Amino acid sequence: MKNPADSIIQCGDMAFQLKDEVVSLISFVGDVTAALWEGIRHPKRLRWKDFLFYMNTCGPDGVPITIMISALMGVVLAYQAEVQSHKYGADNFLPMVIGCTILRELGPLMVAIVATGRSGSAFAAEIGTMKISEELDALRTMGIRPTRFLVVPKMWAMLFMLPLLTVIGDFVGCAGGYMVMRSELGMPLDVFLRLTRQGVAVKYFIEGVLKSVVFAYIITMTGCWRGFRTGSDAIAVGRSTTSAVVTSILFIVLTDAFLAKLFTVFYGWQG
Amino acid sequence: MADNNAANPAPAAIEVRDLSIGYGSRVVLDNLNFRIEPGQIVTILGGSGCGKSTLLKHIIGLYKPLRGDILINGRSIVTADEQEKRSIMSEFGVAYQGGALFRSLNLAENIALPMEELTNWTRAEIRKRVSEKLALVHLNGFEKYMPSDLSGGMIKRAAFARALALDPKLLFFDEPSAGLDPLTSDMLDKVILEIREKTHATIMMVTHELPSIFRVSDRVIMLSAEKKGIVDDGSPAYLRDHSADEYVRTFLSRGGTYKSNSTEPDHA
Numbered sequence: 001m002k003n004p005a006d007s008i009i010q011c012g013d014m015a016f017q018l019k020d021e022v023v024s025l026i027s028f029v030g031d032v033t034a035a036l037w038e039g040i041r042h043p044k045r046l047r048w049k050d051f052l053f054y055m056n057t058c059g060p061d062g063v064p065i066t067i068m069i070s071a072l073m074g075v076v077l078a079y080q081a082e083v084q085s086h087k088y089g090a091d092n093f094l095p096m097v098i099g100c101t102i103l104r105e106l107g108p109l110m111v112a113i114v115a116t117g118r119s120g121s122a123f124a125a126e127i128g129t130m131k132i133s134e135e136l137d138a139l140r141t142m143g144i145r146p147t148r149f150l151v152v153p154k155m156w157a158m159l160f161m162l163p164l165l166t167v168i169g170d171f172v173g174c175a176g177g178y179m180v181m182r183s184e185l186g187m188p189l190d191v192f193l194r195l196t197r198q199g200v201a202v203k204y205f206i207e208g209v210l211k212s213v214v215f216a217y218i219i220t221m222t223g224c225w226r227g228f229r230t231g232s233d234a235i236a237v238g239r240s241t242t243s244a245v246v247t248s249i250l251f252i253v254l255t256d257a258f259l260a261k262l263f264t265v266f267y268g269w270q271g
Numbered sequence: 272m273a274d275n276n277a278a279n280p281a282p283a284a285i286e287v288r289d290l291s292i293g294y295g296s297r298v299v300l301d302n303l304n305f306r307i308e309p310g311q312i313v314t315i316l317g318g319s320g321c322g323k324s325t326l327l328k329h330i331i332g333l334y335k336p337l338r339g340d341i342l343i344n345g346r347s348i349v350t351a352d353e354q355e356k357r358s359i360m361s362e363f364g365v366a367y368q369g370g371a372l373f374r375s376l377n378l379a380e381n382i383a384l385p386m387e388e389l390t391n392w393t394r395a396e397i398r399k400r401v402s403e404k405l406a407l408v409h410l411n412g413f414e415k416y417m418p419s420d421l422s423g424g425m426i427k428r429a430a431f432a433r434a435l436a437l438d439p440k441l442l443f444f445d446e447p448s449a450g451l452d453p454l455t456s457d458m459l460d461k462v463i464l465e466i467r468e469k470t471h472a473t474i475m476m477v478t479h480e481l482p483s484i485f486r487v488s489d490r491v492i493m494l495s496a497e498k499k500g501i502v503d504d505g506s507p508a509y510l511r512d513h514s515a516d517e518y519v520r521t522f523l524s525r526g527g528t529y530k531s532n533s534t535e536p537d538h539a
């Protein structure tokens with residue numbers, strides 16, 4: 001029979017492990033943020049070539065999959081909404097529902113999840129591989145801070161590119177919604193646009209884009225952090241890639257819930 | 272250790288005191304003590320997995336030891352704060368066992384990186400020095416090659432060249448010639464001796480190449496996994512003839528009179 005004391009010890013061990021993880025994440029976030037700030041003050045110290053490289057891999061290379069996912073999301077959302085609200089003769093509300101949902105929530109969220117799978121995992125794998133091949137050690141003996149060298153270019157690239165991808169995703173998602181409106185309800189484009197403009201405030205668009213900036217920060221931070229925490233064997237890289245994606249999506253959804261509430265409260269104050 | 276300092280006023284290039292190192296709670300090497308004088312070329316010998324790379328990585332300050340102290344020119348790298356540690360590390364040149372070239376940079380950029388990051392040299396000056404270092408290891412002409420397009424031996428030589436980038440005072444080579452053909456390996460030996468001649472650098476290296484050990488090393492420190500420590504320490508020729516340890520004698524005299532069954536340690 002298992003000794004109850006063992007279980008208590010196990011719980012204690014887990015608590016300590018969790019504490020280690022949290023401490024490591026917090027100090028990593030601090031380190032990267034300091035390096036970002038240093039980059040703003042001394043732009044010459046930024047690794048421009050790497051920055052452009054990651055701009056390309058995080059941005060243009062991700063456009064096709066972003067368009068596909070966002071369009072499908074718009075279609076699915078519009079279809080489900082249409083089936084329900086048609087029963088109540090609320091067709092004219094549909095463009096508002098679609099627009100608000102996509103701009104405020106689904107657009108930024110889906111684009112961020114796609115970017116986690118594409119870029120966040122790639123960051124973890126890249127840094128994890130560098131750890132195993134002693135490249136991180138080599139950086140440190142050269143007196144180069146790995147955060148400045150490896151994380152900052154990725155971070156800037158993501159901070160620029162994810163909002164742009166989100167704008168694309170928003171647009172394509174709404175276009176997908178319109179396709180459904182037209183085929184199911186025969187709604188003409190000018191009507192759809194008018195109803196959308198009436199129901200969807202510009203601030204919702206801005207809210208979504210701001211969220212995507214936060215998501216970019218989370219994706220890069222988590223991906224790189226997991227990379228640096230990679231163990232010392234080759235299987236460890238796979239493990240940290242997986243956990244980068246899982247951890248990042250978890251943080252994104254939590255943050256999204258928090259931000260949704262925050263923005264709603266903020267709009268309430270505005271009246 | 273105060274009397275030790277009094278007898279030797281000039282600090283050792285590397286001094287290791289009561290050092291225990293390992294990973295987590297696992298001790299790999301226990302209670303090491305040695306000093307390496309400036310300008311010495313020291314070879315660390317020992318079976319695979321006995322902790323040679325681990326020792327090197329602790330001495331260059333990548334890991335914190337479990338116990339004990341490591342002094343570089345009299346300054347402790349163990350207790351140094353971040354800034355002092357960086358200043359100590361700036362005198363190191365390291366070639367890692369697997370090369371550790373940066374995959375996203377081509378050969379020339381790899382060797383230029385420490386120069387770009389740590390000096391104020393102009394682009395032209397850097398370019399000149401990069402081709403100097405590449406010529407040293409016979410890699411000129413490969414500047415634009417990415418590490419993934421180089422052979423294992425070329426990567427080793429490139430890593431060697433990168434370690435020399437800033438003409439450091441302390442050089443660490445982890446198996447620089449493992450897997451190289453004998454001629455290339457001879458060439459690296461020649462480069463090592465030239466460096467010592469020119470810059471009086473202190474060199475600590477891990478290698479199993481006997482000819483290389485006898486040609487360049489002033490001293491051999493033999494480690495053992497069973498003892499978790501130093502088995503013997505002395506000049507290669509002296510250890511070959513007079514070591515109290517059977518394995519050390521056998522290993523070092525393997526050279527000319529190689530007998531496959533005599534390379535196994537008797538006590539293993």
Ligand SMILES: Nc1ncnc2c1ncn2[C@@H]1O[C@H](COP(=O)(O)OP(=O)(O)O)[C@@H](O)[C@H]1O
Pocket residue numbers: 232294299317318319320321322323324325326
């Ligand atoms: N990063 C690490 N984490 C945990 N154990 C390690 C690590 N690196 C090496 N070891 C272990 O430490 C021992 C010594 O390894 P190493 O110093 O690489 O040996 P050598 O270079 O002499 O062949 C080995 O048993 C190895 O498994």
Ligand SMILES: [Mg+2]
Pocket residue numbers: 323324325368445
């Ligand atoms: Mg080794």
